[in-house]
Amino acid sequence: MSDSLIDAPAGSGAEQSAVAASLTPIGAGAAGLASPHVVRRGGEFVHYAVRNPKLLFGLALEALFVLGAIIGPIISPHNATDLFRSYLHPSAQHWLGTNNIGNDLFAQLVYGLRDSYLVGALGALCASAIGMALGFIAGYRGGWLDEVLQMVTNIMVMIPSLVLLIVIGAYLTTRGVLFEGVFIGLTTWPWVARAVRAQTFTLRSRDFVDLARLSGKRPAAIVVRDIAPNMASYLFLVVVLLFGSSMLLAASYDFLGLGPTNGISLGTMMNQAMLWSALQLHTWWWFVAPGVVLTGMVVALLIANVGLDEVFNPKLRSQ
Amino acid sequence: MTVRVENLKIAYRTLAGDVCPVDDVSFSVGDGEIMGLAGESGCGKSTLGTSLIRLETRMAVLGGKVELDGVELPIDDDRAMRRYRMKEISLVPQYAMSALNPTRKIRRLAADLLRCHGVGYGEIADELRRRLDLVGLDAGVLDRYPFELSGGMRQRVTLVLSTLLNPSLLIADEVTSALDVSTQRAVGELMMEFRDRRFVKSMIAITHDLSILAQIADSILVMYAGRLAEKAGSDTIVNSPLHPYTQLLLASLPAVGVRHDDTTLVGIPGRPPPLSNPPAGCRFADRCPFAYARCKEQPPFTEVRPGHQVACWKVAEEVQAA
Numbered sequence: 001m002s003d004s005l006i007d008a009p010a011g012s013g014a015e016q017s018a019v020a021a022s023l024t025p026i027g028a029g030a031a032g033l034a035s036p037h038v039v040r041r042g043g044e045f046v047h048y049a050v051r052n053p054k055l056l057f058g059l060a061l062e063a064l065f066v067l068g069a070i071i072g073p074i075i076s077p078h079n080a081t082d083l084f085r086s087y088l089h090p091s092a093q094h095w096l097g098t099n100n101i102g103n104d105l106f107a108q109l110v111y112g113l114r115d116s117y118l119v120g121a122l123g124a125l126c127a128s129a130i131g132m133a134l135g136f137i138a139g140y141r142g143g144w145l146d147e148v149l150q151m152v153t154n155i156m157v158m159i160p161s162l163v164l165l166i167v168i169g170a171y172l173t174t175r176g177v178l179f180e181g182v183f184i185g186l187t188t189w190p191w192v193a194r195a196v197r198a199q200t201f202t203l204r205s206r207d208f209v210d211l212a213r214l215s216g217k218r219p220a221a222i223v224v225r226d227i228a229p230n231m232a233s234y235l236f237l238v239v240v241l242l243f244g245s246s247m248l249l250a251a252s253y254d255f256l257g258l259g260p261t262n263g264i265s266l267g268t269m270m271n272q273a274m275l276w277s278a279l280q281l282h283t284w285w286w287f288v289a290p291g292v293v294l295t296g297m298v299v300a301l302l303i304a305n306v307g308l309d310e311v312f313n314p315k316l317r318s319q
Numbered sequence: 320m321t322v323r324v325e326n327l328k329i330a331y332r333t334l335a336g337d338v339c340p341v342d343d344v345s346f347s348v349g350d351g352e353i354m355g356l357a358g359e360s361g362c363g364k365s366t367l368g369t370s371l372i373r374l375e376t377r378m379a380v381l382g383g384k385v386e387l388d389g390v391e392l393p394i395d396d397d398r399a400m401r402r403y404r405m406k407e408i409s410l411v412p413q414y415a416m417s418a419l420n421p422t423r424k425i426r427r428l429a430a431d432l433l434r435c436h437g438v439g440y441g442e443i444a445d446e447l448r449r450r451l452d453l454v455g456l457d458a459g460v461l462d463r464y465p466f467e468l469s470g471g472m473r474q475r476v477t478l479v480l481s482t483l484l485n486p487s488l489l490i491a492d493e494v495t496s497a498l499d500v501s502t503q504r505a506v507g508e509l510m511m512e513f514r515d516r517r518f519v520k521s522m523i524a525i526t527h528d529l530s531i532l533a534q535i536a537d538s539i540l541v542m543y544a545g546r547l548a549e550k551a552g553s554d555t556i557v558n559s560p561l562h563p564y565t566q567l568l569l570a571s572l573p574a575v576g577v578r579h580d581d582t583t584l585v586g587i588p589g590r591p592p593p594l595s596n597p598p599a600g601c602r603f604a605d606r607c608p609f610a611y612a613r614c615k616e617q618p619p620f621t622e623v624r625p626g627h628q629v630a631c632w633k634v635a636e637e638v639q640a641a
Contacts, residue, residue, distance in 0.1 A: 143376075211418040214373055215481070216404030217435045225431050229422035 048311045055307025061300035065293065069117050072110025080107040080264050090285050097285040100276045105269070109289055112265045116247050116297065119181040119265070123246030126185020128239050131192025136223050138193070139200025146197070153190045161187035165258050177260045180253065184246045192238055199234060203227045233312030237305060244301035251294050266290040320386075321521040322348040322371075322488050327383035329363075329370045338595045339381070340366040342545040345620070348488070353514055353522045355536030355553060357529055357568075361591060363545040365413070368490045368525045370394060372403075372410050388487055406436050409486040409519075413493040415477040419465035426461040429480055436484060443483060450479045450518070454509060471502060478509065482518045489519040495531050503528075507535040529572060533557045538626075541565050544591045544602040547620050551627040561623065561634045563607045601631070609633050 049055055078084075078094075080103060088098040096105035138149040165183065169175070203209060204227065212222045228235065253259050254267020255274070273279075273287035310316040327344045330337035340363030348354045356364045370378060371385060371394065380395040387407055393399040412418055420428060429447060430440035448458045454475040465473055474494070482489060491510060495503040513519055524536055532539050532553060539556040541548045541564065549562040560566050567587045589606035592598050598605065604614040613632045620630040623638040 207412065207414040207417040208420045210414075211412055211477070211481075212420070212432075214404060214410050214412070215432050215435070216401045216406070217432070218401070221431070221435055225423070226420050229420070232422070 045311055049308075052307045052311055054303050055311060058300045058302070058304025058307055061296060062304060065113065065297050065300065066117070068110060068293075069113040072113060073107070076104070076107045076110055078104040078107045080104070080111045082107070087281075087283055096289050097283075099272065099283075099286050105286060105289065108264050108269055109266070109293065111263075112269055112290065113293065113297075115177045115260070115263055115265045116250065116267075116294070118177055119184065119250040120243045120247035122178065122181025123184035123188065123250070124239050124242035126182055127189040127192055127242050127246070128235070130185070131189035131238075132196050132235065134189070135193040135196025136200055136227070139197040140204050140219060140223050140227065142201075142204075149193070150197075153193050156187070156190040159187070162253075162256075162258075165253060169258055174261050175259075177263055177265070180250055180260055181246070184249050184253075188242065188246070188249070192242070195238065196231075196235070199231045200227055203230055206230075233308075237308055237312070240301060240305050240308065244298045244305070247294070248298050266294045270294075320347045321350050321352070321388060322523075323386040324371075325384050325386075327367070327370070327385060328381040329366055329374075330379050330381050331366075332377050332379055333595075335595060337379075337381070339363075339597075340545045340594055341370060342597075344383070344542075344547055346540055346547065346550060348521045348523060350520055351514060352537045353511065353524060353535055355529075355532030355539040356523055356525045356542065357527060357532055357539055358542035358548075359527060359568075359591065361594070362542045363594070364525045364527075364542050365492055367542070368492050368523060369410065371488070371490060371523075372408050373397070373400065402436070405432065405481065405486065406484045407486055408488045408490070409481045409484075410490040410492060411478055411481050411494050413496065415474040415494060416470040416497070417473075418477050419473055421464065421466050424462055424464055425476055428465075429461070429483070432480060433483070438484065447479070447483060450483070451476075453512070453516075454479055471498070474498075474506070475509070478506075478513075482513055485518055485520075487520040489513070489522045491522060491524045493526055494524075495526060495528065503531055504534070507531055511535050529557070529569065541568070544597060545594055546602055547628075547630060548603070549627075549629045549631075550620075555627055561627070561629045561638075562631050563609050563633070564603050 082104055084094065084098050084102040084104060086098060086100050086102040088094050088102075090097040094104050094106065096109060098104055099108075134149050134153065138146040138153075161183075164187070168183070172179070200223075209222060209226050212226050217226075250259065250265065251267035251270070254265050255271045257271055259265055259268050259271070267290075269290040270287050273283075273290075276286075278284070278286040324347065325345050327341055328339060329341035330339045340361075342363075344367060346354075356368065358364045366378070369375075370380070371392070374380065374395060374397065385392045385394050387403070392403060392408070419425070423431070426440075433440055433443060447461075451458060451460060456472060456475055456479075460468060460472065460476060465476075468476065478494075489510075494510075495506050498506060510522060510524065514522055524532060526532060529539070536553045538550065539553045540550045541556070541562065543564050549556065549560065549565045551560075556565060557569065560569060564587075567585075571584060571586050573584060587606055592602055592605065599617070600615040601607070601610070601618050604610040607614070611633070616632070618630045618632045618635070620628055621635060622628050623634060629635070
């Protein structure tokens with residue numbers, strides 16, 4: 001732009017109009033600078049979001065898996081429980097081969113994907129709902145209520161969830177995917193509660209919160225309208241992170257044989273592969289696909305999370 | 320009388336015992352009156368101001384009562400006070416510039432505040448725009464976030480928002496302290512304008528800056544170490560103060576037109592007594608050049624002339640003798 005300005009010689013009318021034309025974008029740019037309120041906060045986030053390669057890559061990869069979970073069962077030629085010949089190699093008929101009893105592994109994978117997402121969403125929802133509620137109450141109220149809630153939180157942190165799950169497993173012989181999701185939510189909320197409490201603690205002594213109190217706002221309104229929006233980006237990241245870790249946790253429970261007794265998941269697929277010595281029998285297609293998909297799902301979320309962090313936190317923005 | 324405070328005693332509860340920055344304070348503010356509350360740092364003026372609207376959890380009322388428009392305020396009941404805040408009694412804080420939630424546009428901020436007092440934003444939107452116009456702000460600020468405004472603009476927005484429901488009493492806590500002198504004057508005039516237009520019935524302006532009070536206040540109340548020292552019309556306080564503390568306080572201010580090349584400004588030697596363990600008797604006695612035996616007793620806050628109250632044995636004696 002500056003080149004064209006220097007190059008354009010002042011003179012005839014035609015040339016002047018060329019100068020005027022080259023000036024227009026500069027003028028527009030200056031106007032944009034002079035009124036920064038044109039760029040809204042939401043717009044600002046979108047601006048950085050669409051330019052963040054980590055976020056875009058992570059989201060694209062995750063979208064691929066979500067798409068697989070949605071349309072996979074529809075396009076799959078078989079059901080997860082259909083029986084064929086056992087140990088078939090991947091082929092046009094069975095895209096990912098079959099396992100020891102002849103289940104189609106592609107069908108198992110896409111149905112398992114659905115359950116994994118369900119568990120992840122349920123776990124993240126439960127954990128963030130409980131964690132945020134208790135964190136906000138403890139952080140905003142303080143005093144003895146805070147002490148009590150902190151004690152409950154610390155006790156929950158100390159209970160080993162794996163042992164708890166084994167004990168529950170001894171009594172509850174049939175467990176569904178819903179149970180697993182809720183169980184994960186109920187055992188991971190203390191970390192959320194602690195972080196939210198700490199954040200609320202620093203925010204509740206801010207000047208604008210004080211003025212809100214002086215203006216007669218109710219505590220609930222102050223938490224929802226004044227405190228929570230100021231940590232919205234953090235809360236958002238927590239939910240995303242919980243989503244990923246819940247899926248991973250579910251897979252590890254499943255792999256240990258503590259997963260849902262009815263239904264199939266990525267973790268149970270790997271669990272069965274291990275139980276039936278897939279590695280020794282060289283039936284690699286049994287465990288490679290669920291392992292890769294599970295890793296991909298969680299890694300994509302984590303990469304997107306790092307990207308989101310850069311979008312929300314101005315200090316991490318590279319440009 | 321809009322506000323009547325009687326024998327108010329406020330304490331901060333600490334492990335080392337109660338500290339009373341407001342000790343047996345009585346005064347009243349009339350309809351349409353701007354009362355200045357002056358004193359040095361730590362004398363209890365801000366505690367007095369905030370205690371009228373919201374007690375912090377570590378603060379306690381040890382006695383006295385506060386009446387607003389003839390109704391006693393439940394100042395030690397946080398919940399019951401909620402409906403009076405902003406509607407009947409409002410405060411412009413010292414930190415007015417950072418008092419706006421950074422994640423909300425001014426319009427939503429206003430709507431939020433109004434909603435908690437059961438007022439719809441629509442009912443008051445026109446009035447809000449008029450008032451923003453009055454303080455020299457474009458209605459466009461409503462669609463801005465607080466961080467898009469300058470410090471002065473934010474302060475004016477806070478002033479407009481906190482007086483939007485026409486409170487009976489506005490407490491302005493050090494609103495001019497962080498401003499440069501020309502802006503101080505403008506804000507002072509703005510507050511008088513708000514009073515004249517009846518946006519607020521009466522006002523308590525808390526400051527350590529007597530010159531701004533001389534400009535805007537109708538009466539000035541001087542506090543020292545948690546007690547009242549002197550109250551009179553602002554002309555009387557500025558021109559013929561009676562309490563030794565007020566006299567020394569005024570003497571320590573630079574006067575217009577006086578060059579301080581060869582005359583040194585005098586301060587008040589010594590420090591205020593600790594509020595955790597205040598001395599018996601007059602609390603200013605240690606620093607007072609006129610102190611005598613009787614100052615071991617606490618002087619009553621009495622009216623020595625019509626509309627002029629002083630807490631000093633010496634002054635009381637001299638006025639009686641005259």
